[in-house]
Amino acid sequence: MAEENELRYDPATIEPKWQQRWAADPTMYAAEPVTCGKPKYYVLEMLPYPSGQLHMGHVRNYSIGDALARHMWMRGYNVLHPMGWDAFGLPAENAALKNNTPPREWTLSNITAMKRQMERLGLGYDWATEVTTCLPEYYRWNQWFFLRMYEKGLVYRKKSKVNWCPECATVLANEQVVDGCCWRHETTLVEQRDLVQWFFRITAYAQELLDGLDKLDGWPEKVRTMQRNWIGRSEGTEVDFFLAEQGAGDKEQRSDRTRIRVFTTRVDTIFGATSVQLAPQHALVAAFTAADAKLKTQVDELIEQQKKAREAGDLGAIEKHGVATGHFAVNPYNGQRVPIWVANYILADYGTGAIMSVPAHDERDFEFATKYGLEIRRVIQPVEQGEGSESLPFLSEDGVLVNSGEYDGLSCEEAQKRLQQVAASGGFGEAKVIFRLKDWGVSRQRYWGTPIPMIHCEKDGLVQVPDEQLPVLLPPQIEITQQGGSPLGRVPEFVNTTCPKCGGPARRETDTMDTFVDSSWYFYRYTDAKNSSAPYDPAKAQYWFPIDQYIGGVEHAILHLIYSRFWTKVMRDLGLIMNDEPARRLFTQGMVIKDGSKMSKSKGNVISPDDMIASYGADATRMYALFAAPPDRDLDWQEDGVAGVSRFLGRVWRLATKYAPLARTGRGQSIKAPKGLSLKLLRKLHQTIAKITQDFEGRWHFNTCVAAIMELVNDMQAADAQLAAGDVPAPVMLELLRSLVLLLAPFAPYLAAELWEELGEEGSVLHAAWPKSDPELAKEDELEIPVQINGKLVTVICVAADASSKEIEALALGEEKVQLRATGKTVVKVIVVPGKLVNLVVR
């Protein structure tokens, strides 16, 4: 029995042994000083929220990052591979409510548990640079940045309609509203409330955020497209229509008139404007309805329709309704009076919340005008009359103006320029670029977040907390309740303070910051995590940045990844870094699914990493996560597959332990002109090295890397009888096993460490040099190449690797099967692709 156990791969023994040894050396995964002279490599996985449990998505994410980090270590790079915790946020407060545990305790104990899981997985992080965002030593720098940004005019406060999630009892950023619902509560409709809020002026960087995307060629096109859409740049013109008051005629002074500013991308069609459409929430509508109860009812109906559509998550499909206000507006270009309508398809928060309606040249306006019988006036004629060019709406900008007074005959493009100039000189409009991107609302009426470091003084107004008073600490003892308003507002010791300017009594700001502030710059902190006098040393950040490879889920394509790009640009403008972008390359891994759908508690299809590790070990679990699918695709978790990888690791273990004694005796001897089995296996080895090395450099198809290692092991195992008979000399065996272990090291670090020791190697496999493929050895001397007739496979011939086309052709034509098929026919053409195939065209 005991003897049998020895012949068995037992990760439950091997892995904890190494885990203990590694834990005893905390510098094992530490980066070297910036002066070390090695090229640097910063590999980063997105930091997790400390929910208390790693899920398979984490395991996959970190297995990819860890394999890359280990590979780069072995390639001789100075590697920074850190980990931290995105530790502020609502779940801690919910847990506090449920279990009566303070958020801080709950969060910190979750961190301990998850860190243990990570260590059990054997992930190579330098814990000396660990960042925990809920600790004062971190969040004080959120406050510090807030103040610097305030000083630069990048932080401001305004009363505005905000997205309010009744479930979270707090405000949400635009980015956190998904289909009109809360991103955390997918069925909870977000309400609009009027609140005074703090904002970051991300729109100041809108153009740069957009332009930067073109240079981020190491990012997935998908993510760049999503960000482009989100930023939503649009070039056009703002034009003032004037309210034509009843009876006022044209006598009134232009300056006294009420302006209705509209935004349009097609000012060239303005002579075709037959109405002005206002969003139901437009300020002018409020003025109209105040004097018109019937209109008010109708407008309220429109607002209700919009709300319902939002609820259905389908604002785009809303049926267009509108109501005429009875008021009129004057087109500034031709003085024409057009009716003012209110319509449910006009968005209050885009552009000016008002449009000119040109039914002849806009699909939506056409639909609306048709429905309500509004005039449709063509003002653009196609350059070339073609089929369909006469039908309306005519949307192309490839045309010339008609029915447009002095502008007739101009091309659309020319007309746009001219009309913009006219508007500007006439003082009733201007060329304008607008963005869909809105400023980032960061106020949250929650407890578990970074306190905003501002003070309200009756005498001095808004006053910054002086730097030397940072951090503004979260009060430790607080009763978490579900009632609305800022929880900090209920803690008098927190709220009541003195004004730093006048020394008089004052009140602290009680809002906390959105947790996306925390994750916008955490990766800079890793470079200098213990710094207590600055967020980080700019020299260290400059050495490490940009991040060479960032790895995470595509769900952060907008929120986190746009905020951190913004933050990087702000820090650059504060002189704290030199780079424009945080990460050179971004990799978005696919989801881990089970039976075709996302793992979730409600579906009961959640696979626990702990269970997998307990059954098959960390190596098998990690390796399966890399083997089951290419990393950018979704991965269907199949436990039988993990068992298969575990069996494979067992084969490796048995093979290596069986031949390690022989291999050890080969140390120091050189391999001379290998032949026969030695040559065959060495050739396979060097092909495998080349394949895997290449994959790490570009494609990242780790599934085929693992498959390649399996092929190598299968070849060795198939030769077991010959190996046992001593057909392969000791130095060759050493080369084979040593390289096998090195290739395995990024994917199965525990087994690699164990076998490295078994082979009698000194030092850690982590810093052993990655094997180099010898192209001479990898080259086949004989090739099997297919012979086709008219593209159909007929036979396979064996030729020398350096055979000429003529030789190959002769060989192919001499084949019995070929002759049989070719009799009575003419060989029209012979195609020989050296090293690939022969194709005979016969007729």
Place this chain on the structure above:
RNA sequence: GCGAAAGUGGCGGAAUUGGCAGACGCACCAGACUUAGGAUCUGGCGGAGCAAUCCAUGGGGGUUCGAGUCCCCCCUUUCGCACCA
């Protein structure tokens, strides 16, 4: 509706530049060893056929000596955007 990605055995997937379709693994079948192991080893495993062969990469067309790969049309799935004026 617009845009992107994808569609290959019973399953996950491979085929990096147009060149032997199905590597590697799972599941399954047969056998060996032993006999109760989630063990190991050997062999088989897209379909039809005794076979030679033929048919097969969502469907249809095309380019080519040759197409899973390139082009056109269509279908399905997933994701993103969706009255953005």
